[in-house]
Amino acid sequence: MGQEVRYRVRGGRPLNGTAFIQGAKNAVLPMIGAALLASRGRTVLRNVPIIEDVRRALELAERIGAKVEFHETERTVVIDASRLNDPNRAVLPADISARFRGSVLFVPALMHRMGQARIEGVGGCNLGSRKLDFHYRGFARLGAEVTEDDERNHINITADNLQGGHLYLDTPSHTGTENLIMAAALAPGTTVIEHAALEPEVLDVIEFLSRMGAKISGGGTGFIKVEGVKELTAVEHTIMSDRIDTGVFAMMTAATGGDVSLVGAHLEHLGVARWKLEQMGVEFSQQGAVLHVHRAPETPLRPINAVTSPYPGFATDLQSPLMALAALAEGESYLHEAIYDGRFALAHELNKMGAKIEVDGTRAIVHGPTQLRGADVVAHDLRTGAALVLAGLVAEGDTVVAPGYLVDRGHAQFSERLAALGADVTRDDIG
Ligand SMILES: CC(=O)N[C@H]1[C@@H](OP(=O)(O)OP(=O)(O)OC[C@H]2O[C@@H](n3ccc(=O)[nH]c3=O)[C@H](O)[C@@H]2O)O[C@H](CO)[C@@H](O)[C@@H]1O
Ligand SMILES: C=C(OP(=O)(O)O)C(=O)O
Known part of the structure; x- marks a missing residue:
């Protein structure tokens, strides 16, 4: 089970429109x-x-x-x-x-x-x-x-x-x-x-x-x-929106030079990631419960330094899509993964797509900008999978990301939501 699903992405289309952020x-x-x-x-x-x-x-x-x-x-x-x-x-x-x-x-x-x-x-x-x-x-x-x-x-x-x-x-x-x-x-x-x-x-x-x-x-x-109390009783509750899903869609919008409204997203939940993305050239505006994200295609992305840390620090779950985004930025980005010692398997997959990323232990240097090319790549974990779909959106040709189960672990209706923004993404169940 799981190995049978894969995401196929054809790059080159900017994301535009409205996306609904899932519950966390x-x-x-x-x-x-x-x-x-x-x-x-x-x-x-x-x-x-x-x-x-x-x-x-x-x-x-x-x-x-x-x-x-x-x-x-x-x-x-x-x-x-x-x-x-x-x-x-x-x-x-x-x-x-x-x-x-x-x-x-x-x-x-x-x-x-x-x-x-x-x-x-x-x-x-x-x-x-x-x-x-x-x-x-x-x-x-x-x-x-x-x-x-x-x-x-x-x-x-x-x-x-x-x-x-x-x-x-x-x-x-x-x-x-x-x-x-x-x-x-x-x-x-x-x-x-x-x-x-x-x-x-x-x-x-x-x-x-x-x-x-x-x-x-x-x-x-x-x-x-x-x-401590003696008893707890059942209640009704509406789950908050998913800040990692928000960050992934914001970075995808930025990567493609798009313009997207993220319904239910809250900028303050991004913590330091908000400021890092703004430094890279991403424009945000919070309009009530809708977060508007924009990056003009003619404005180059700037490189970034980021160190992951517990909230409100830069979220480790967003480090993977940030690495993919940094591959597009004009200059050298520096990433330090301080929460998990095994979260850089992505670098090898992005390098297969033409990125130039050097890893030294828990530190990585991303040499941008690179024009990514489509390839068959491996999702080693949930966020690696999402980051590779991001890379596929801006790559020349087709990118196939598998196993798709890992993406499906944490992102709901991913291909449908991206397709609604104009992306050419399909989720193929070949099992
Ligand atoms: C289901 C869930 O909410 N998952 C999130 C949660 O994972 P999770 O709750 O597993 O992550 P933790 O915050 O517990 O882990 C942070 C760090 O503490 C270490 N540690 C943790 C517990 C422990 O008993 N011993 C120990 O050494 C871990 O190895 C890691 O280096 O927070 C992570 C860090 O923000 C996110 O990447 C995950 O998406
Ligand atoms: C690491 C993650 O999740 P989990 O803690 O469930 O493995 C994640 O959400 O990226």
């Missing part, structure tokens, strides 16, 4: 995990992106005993987790969990609703080392017993008696913060999380949990306090 992948996945904490009622999530990670998350929710409906046309998910009480189902099985990283966000629900969890595998993009030690150490500090079964490569957790505690993160982990908040939400007593993540998705998740009845303060300050 990195907000909906924790919210599906949070919905499983509700012992009463049915959760309604709106503005759900139709992406493979959501499909996997819903399969997983069903596997552990929730009733799930995905009304794709309405982009609405309904979850009934009231009967989540069979400890025999407290398992994250590798066949589903190893296909997406968000599976780790189910652990708090397994701990609270079933008293235990067995994690047989957690997936996600292969970006180098991606540990989960903050999650497991945090659960242990709240009173869980976490053991590793090295032979089977499983993690076993028992959590009969969770209690609030004092937690800190060595780096402000995005899913780590969300997971520890969820674990603390139903643990009696007070939990403090120091050096917590500031990402807008974390704030959206806090808002959702607060509506469910959780008592959380300090979101967005890096110092979060959670007072």
Whole structure:
């Protein structure tokens, strides 16, 4: 499954018109995990992106005993987790969990609703080392017993008696913060999380949990306090728009010298990426809930220096499309990937298309400008896939990006939305 999908792009057409930004992948996945904490009622999530990670998350929710409906046309998910009480189902099985990283966000629900969890595998993009030690150490500090079964490569957790505690993160982990908040939400007593993540998705998740009845303060300050409550109930919530999808569409518009209105996009969610793109020559104007993006085709793109860091720093997920964009800029760009040590596989693929990118460890120099040529290229992860589609939009001839499953993990109706802007992109299912 997955290897059969590929994206075919014929370059040379500027993007013009209106694109609809999807709901945020990195907000909906924790919210599906949070919905499983509700012992009463049915959760309604709106503005759900139709992406493979959501499909996997819903399969997983069903596997552990929730009733799930995905009304794709309405982009609405309904979850009934009231009967989540069979400890025999407290398992994250590798066949589903190893296909997406968000599976780790189910652990708090397994701990609270079933008293235990067995994690047989957690997936996600292969970006180098991606540990989960903050999650497991945090659960242990709240009173869980976490053991590793090295032979089977499983993690076993028992959590009969969770209690609030004092937690800190060595780096402000995005899913780590969300997971520890969820674990603390139903643990009696007070939990403090120091050096917590500031990402807008974390704030959206806090808002959702607060509506469910959780008592959380300090979101967005890096110092979060959670007072455990006895019960959480199901509510309705509309998921925020996806800032990475916004950044990708903005960079595609910039690459092609286009003019696009991004419905639902918010400039402030781009953090430093906004200023970097403006330095490169991209023009933004926020008109209410619509973000207008423009780059005059006769205005050359300027080179850029960027270092990835947690929000509001330059998002690591946008580093890949930035590398592709930098290949078009007039001069030398410098990129430093400070979050993941394995996120430069893209350079080799872009070089196949004619780019001149030198990689030295976690630093890359992009020598622009280059006229890219179409080629058969490999999507090593979700954002590499999106970046290669971006490169294909400005390349001479045809670019084929595979495996398309990785793009479908995180970008909804990608080819349809690009085609609506005038791009020549198709998603071929050859399986
Ligand atoms: C589902 C989701 O929300 N995914 C996002 C989330 O991933 P994710 O939440 O996995 O990323 P983290 O913020 O946790 O990771 C940041 C850094 O901390 C390290 N670390 C993290 C946890 C841990 O227990 N131990 C540890 O060492 C990681 O290896 C990495 O170097 O934030 C990343 C960084 O913005 C984004 O690229 C991902 O799109
Ligand atoms: C790295 C990403 O996702 P995940 O954490 O789900 O692998 C991403 O969204 O680019």
